[in-house]
Amino acid sequence: MKDFLRDTAGFAMKIRCITVKSKGNRIMNSQEFLDILKSTGGYITNSHIIATSGKHIDSYMNKDAIYPHTKAISAVCRAMAEPFAKDGIEAVVGPALGGIVLSQWVAHHLSEMTGKDVLAIYTEKTADKDQILTRGYDKLVAGKRILVVEDILTTGGSVIKVVNTVKKVGAEIVGVSVMINRNPAVVTSELVGAPLTALASLTLPAWDEADCPMCKQGMEINVSVGKGRDYLAQKAAQSKAS
Ligand SMILES: [Zn+2]
Secondary structure, eight states: OEEEEEEETTEEEEEEEOEEEETTEEEEEHHHHHHHHHHTTSEEOSOOEEOTTSOEESOEEOGGGTTTOHHHHHHHHHHHHGGGTTTTOOEEEEETTHHHHHHHHHHHHHHHHHSSOOEEEEEEEOTTSOEEOOTTHHHHHTTOEEEEEEEEESSOHHHHHHHHHHHHTTOEEEEEEEEEESOTTTSOHHHHTSOEEEEEEEEOOEEOGGGOHHHHTTOOOOOSSTTHHHHHHHHHHHHHHO
16 A cells, blocks of 8 residues: 655645555556556646636546557456456446446456456436446346446446446345545445445545636646636636726
């Protein structure tokens, strides 16, 4: 267990590092995972980004960026599968859309590790935002030992719905394996209702404009991600009006 600390104008970002082990060989620690994410553009740091909430942030997670890169996603999913290799998992279930890719790769690696046919299943969002098993998948899940997977946990909402849906059809949740837990103080095993494992647990700082250290430094706004473009257009309109 190792801590990475980075200070930004007195604010600290803390990343808890875990190391996944397999027969004594290290598979991937949190920093290696975040480096893979960075290499795909899925994790931007040392930037000046406007979040959807309007807050100013220096780091940004873009989970969609990693999915097109099969080598990266395969390596990440192998690390997500590894802690559950000896738990007799029979099916992996994740919420669409990310969960479609994750369940496929994690189940593939568990199948390779165990020599058994581990199934990959996804749930779908309903109009009232529940996660349900359709396409007859409830019959494939019923009575089985299940691993639930997800990319990024912020409130844990989707994962809790998947856990409840899977339990309802009479399956046993063995664990929940995620890439990133953004809110480790709140989103715990207790909250999701099953043992929870994350490749990285980190809380990213966010500031109001008035307190933003990047604004104080005069750092350029990132217009490639987040709401930077809208923010700058608004600023321009305001200065024209005044
Ligand atoms: Zn700022």
